[in-house]
Amino acid sequence: MVNNILNKVGNTPVVSLPIIGKPNLNVFAKLEFYNPTGSVKDRAACYIISRLLNDGTINKDTTLIESSSGNFGVALSAYAKLNGLKFICVIDKTTLPVNEMLIRLQGAEVIRITKPDNNGGYLINRIKKVKEIVQKTENIYWINQYANPLNARAYYNSLGIEICLEAPRQKVDYLFMGISSGGTITGVSQRVKENYPNAKIIAVDVDGSIIFGGKAHKRFIPGIGSSIRPDILKHAKIDDVISVNEDETIDACRELLERHNLYAGGSSGSVYAGIKKYFRRNNVESQVNIMCVFADSGERYITTVYNDQWGDMVREYNLKRQYSEAIAV
Ligand SMILES: Cc1ncc(COP(=O)(O)O)c(C=O)c1O
Structure with missing residues (x-):
């Protein structure tokens, strides 16, 4: 028993997410929405x-x-x-x-x-x-x-350790994480690389974010992406980056609910979409363990990611933006 629920941070569940048609991908998601205030x-x-x-x-x-x-x-x-x-x-x-x-x-x-x-x-x-x-x-x-080393330290000392311990058969081949301030990926990547030096750390970013360069534009889904490059990332151990768009995120959130009974937040959808996109481009010949982090739940996105009209508005906005960019060239 704890005297206050806020003292029960961490030790969140891990679930397996089989991906249809990809038998070599053993995907495991750490469900961070089981934390007391609902997120990582x-x-x-x-x-x-x-x-x-x-x-x-x-x-x-x-x-x-x-x-x-x-x-x-x-x-x-x-x-x-x-x-x-x-x-x-x-x-x-x-x-x-x-x-x-x-x-x-x-x-x-x-x-x-x-x-x-x-x-x-x-x-x-x-x-x-x-x-x-x-x-x-x-x-x-x-x-x-964005710059406080304690932010990364928090994840190095908790989530990073849990991921290392909970990886099935003590094996991490890939780690996929959404990125915004960069604190989570910085701390977790340091810990995972110490224990699994061959693990590939893949940052999942979104179109319109400038963390890894590219052109800034309006983004609708909170919690992932940034309009600055956070200082803290200088200490992150990132091997590769995959960027997804908002359509892919919305579709992935719906798929998580339909196929895996997971009512997950926007950045979790981005991470799931990122894994699928990455392995469409990079084939693997043998079984790999892919750990990923689902940062929050779908409840806070009821009026956005899970709302059809909102999805149509975002799609229309992005199409118009792409069109005006194309004719401006
Ligand atoms: C929903 C969600 N996903 C992912 C992240 C990314 O975490 P970080 O800021 O540590 O990069 C955040 C951060 O606020 C978040 O709220």
């Missing part, structure tokens, strides 16, 4: 706050601040409240109402950015706002998931 981000929020309190970097009077459009904000607001700390969360226009509600209800102050930046997202303006507040506030700590 509980690991970072819980770890970072405890470490900072234990080493005296912050105290009970410190205000925490972070830019987050969703899951990290939800997780930080819960763990800040648990520890009696004030938390300011800088979100933006695209933050799902359910996430904003959860952040507010857990006592955080919410600042909402509505002006997009030049990369078509809100991240740069969110970070600008955070810096402004940090400058004029005493005893404030910016979590800064």
